[in-house]
Amino acid sequence: MSADIVSGTPGPFIRMKGISKAFGAFRALDDVNIDIRPGEVLALLGENGAGKSTLMKILSGIHIPTGGEIDIDGVKQTIDSVKTAQQLGIILIHQELNLLDNLDVAGNIFLGREPTGRFKLVDKQKMYADAAELLKLFGLKISPQTSVSKLSIAEQQLIEIIKALSQNARVIIMDEPTSSLTLKETELLFGIISGLKAKGISVVYISHRLNEVTQIADRAIVLKDGKNSGELAREDINHDNLVKLMIGRDIFKAEQEGWAYKPEYSFEAIDISTYRYPGNKINLRLVGGEILGISGLVGAGRTELVNTFFGIHKPAGGYLRLNGADKRINTPDDAIASGIFLVPEDRRSQGIIVSMDIVQNTTLPNLGPNSSGGIISNKKENEATAKVAKELNVRAPGLTTLLKNLSGGNQQKVAIGKWLSRSPSLLIFDEPTRGVDIGAKAEIYAIMRNLAKQGVMILVVSSDMEEIINISHRILVMHEGKISGELMPADFTEENIMRHAVGL
Amino acid sequence: MKKERGIFIIFVVLCVLVSIGNPNFLGAANLKNTTRLIGIFGIFSIGSGIVIIGRGIDLAVGSVFSLVGVILSMLLVTHHVAWPLAILAVIALSLLIGWFQGTLIAKYKIQAFIVTLCGLLFYRGIARFISNDVTMGFGDGEGFAGVQYLAAGNLLGVPVPFLLMILIAVIAGIFLHRSVYGRYIFAIGRNEEAAFFSGINTNRMVLLTYVISGLLTGISGILLAFYTNAIAPSSHGNFYELYGIAAAVLGGCSLKGGEGSIAGIIIGAAMLQVIQNLVNLLGIPSSLNFAVMGIVILIGVLADKFFMGRQTTTK
């Protein structure tokens, strides 16, 4: 399908024609065509590895294509560096933000373009005044002197957008901009995107979240396996059409059968307080077979709470009770010994060791049973890993594949798999599907449901509303270190969650 | 574990070239001399390497040699302590030094470079102070010839330090490559946070690497003291920490941690000694000694990179 089929009123100003890109023997992009029109929001979709990011990195000068051409305003352009792209008005906002922690907000916005006064010195007064004006324009109540490290991820993202706009961007490419935003922040972002449209600035929006796309996109282009898979006009953008183009099946259609809880297994937090909110006592309880979701805004203390359950931090107060017995958990070692396991929030730096292979990652917390007299049995650990890998459908060339060569979804399966051979009592998932493609997401949900069916207690922390609503049996919402609400399935709506999350 | 193949090939090529240049290289006398030094240097290089694999560094080694040597001489010669007791005392001291440095690094999270750099200055200063800066010797070794045998003697024609190194290397190899603790050390070297999230007591493991390094430094320190038979406190063992680090790096350890093997470290240590041996045997001016060493280390690391690159692409 060619990009020219759907015609809009203003003609495209950027055309990428027949773009190919190969990394060694791997063809990331194969004859891909897209166009971008002034003042539109173009959603670019596809599973991980479909080539969306590569395509946009080519447009923004990070990668050089191996074939094809780029026309801008009808003129063929060679974009061979980020600087060239910026001069042409093309700005990419990375998934991993690129702000400098040691500079303040204004310094970041004007980095490399600081206004100068006499003697070529930086005119700080003007810089702060300009920055303040831009911040006001976006309704941000942040001082330009604030250090970037003190901002939330959402705020940092907005700073990136402001930075892009102050560089006279014509098209802003956003790669998964909402992956760490809360609902409220996402809405703020959408407001800003509308504002950009009104100014005639185009936005290319890369996302996994289909409901966001249906909400804001004027047009959607779907890539699959490095090729054009299809294009949808505004009126055709809906969940079913998008999923069909992306993978050809629907992932959230999980069977909703009756759940059998096992109250003989239980986990209780009694007056637990964390180092972050030492004054706030938290009480919660879940039973075998239950999936308890914890929602809330970034900074509400969710991760600190579950990390405390796992012994990463010592509790500031209170105690835990597992199956009716009090537990003192001060280190991960204590938690593991009690059958409490955590699949942490930051996969690459906490969940797995990317430079070790599947076997070494899977058995790292289980070397006891896979060794005798302190000496590791390779046979035992290979067998144990093979079993888990098969159970979780880890797709890899072999068990000695290094984790860095696996997709995000398969990495996450390994991060989960390392606990499965130990018959968990409580398995905690913190942002279980962040950066995971849509196919693997479905598999991870299936794993969680399966474990629950076997009587394991599941605790899920997620910023993804759709996810927490779909997976949980019960939802606790946190706000500033306290549990501000508890929802039963009948009340599972994004509005209800948000209401508690902001403390209303 | 094919990583050390590259460096091993270079090592063999080097040995072949030297023996062509001077056939005496393979003579019994030279082999004895060189393997004795390889043994002494290899033992502490294993310790330095294990620390590096756990993403640390030990810069205090050379100064510990000086302190161990001075105290050993004082115990044996000045105070006439029985040699087994004296050996135990200095081993205990070097374990204590390892424990002290390891605690500061693991528990109090002070950077290893800083802790051991301060150690480098401190232990040397103490050694010079307690000896009044006077060269300490062992003289004829009356009363402790038994322990001198460890450094200077041969067993079945093989220098004792070399045999000792082989024994330690086998134990260290099993520890590092086969045992649970070894796996933990590699995991910590690659990603300490993820290791902690997997329930590993990372502080205790990091501490353990420094204690091991302390122990092996102590053993090497005793051998070294008897090798020179005299310890000039201000210069004894100066810069020797760099031999340990260079051997580890040559043998495939990455200063970023999580990489390396005992076999590689031993080959690296052996290579450094053969290089110095060849400078003399091939009649290269002594002044070029360090230059030759620098070039060979660089070639070794480049070759290692080349072999590693091939390994990952064929995978």
Place this chain on the structure above:
Amino acid sequence: MPLTHIPNYHMKLSAKIILLAALLNFGCKRNDKPTIAFIAGAATDFWTLAEKGTNQAAKELPGYNVIFKYTTDGATEEQKRVVDDLLVNGVSGIAIAPLDPINQKPFIDATAEQVPVVITDSDIPGSKRLCYLGTSNIQAGKAAGQLIKTALPKGGKVMLFVGKADAQNAKERITGLEEELKDSGITIVGIKTDNIDRVRAKANVNDVLVSNPEVGCFVGLWSYNGPAILNAVKESGKLASVKIVCFDEEQETLQGVQKGEIVGTVVQQPYEFGYQSVKLLAKYISGDKKSAPGEVIIPATIINHDNVEGFIAKMKAIRAK
């Protein structure tokens, strides 16, 4: 009110400075007595013996403070710093063993304009020093040459071992050796350096035993080279076929001479360096400005099997002081 704070702060600061200065003075034991300083090289046995000499001189000169300072090998900037500190503290006379005689001339001249300077160990000819007091290293080299001749009466080959071949005293000793061995049928086949690393020093000997089996005499130019040669040769079992000649009076060297394992050693008398430098400076400072000689040569002595017992006894007496 900030204005009242500023002088207040300064007072505190100045009080600190006074206190610090008082401490420093106390540390230097400065009182009304004139101070004589002896600045040595690295802390080796050689200079510890010199220190004994200065101690003896100090005992005989109750009217003077005597300070002895070691400096690090090759660190000429350290010597300069030490001297600068001494001058600030009002030292009256300095004896110094220059580490780099050729390049330190301007520094010595500048110092000599403020206080009398005695150069010891390695002379700087043409400098403004008061006096040179030391051994002629050329003469010491010649003495070693005589020892080699007795060791190799039929001629032969010699290998030299030293820490750094470019050090002034090493160069002079080699010059003396070469002069003495001219036309004697004895050739120097090479010099092995070890950067003052005893392990390397011994390994060098081992390597030469393998690579140059024709060498009949091993010569250690610096103090620790003697024991290093002795140990290596002993361990390789070649004591019978290899002759050893060395310098200085390390304990093991003397034991070797005693047992006949070493042909002989050429000793300087560092004790005298220390003792006589201090005495000479004290005499000059006390007003006797005319009697100062331009050069005091402390002769280098050959110690061989015949006189070693007496020398050991003498050393023991000095060390016991």
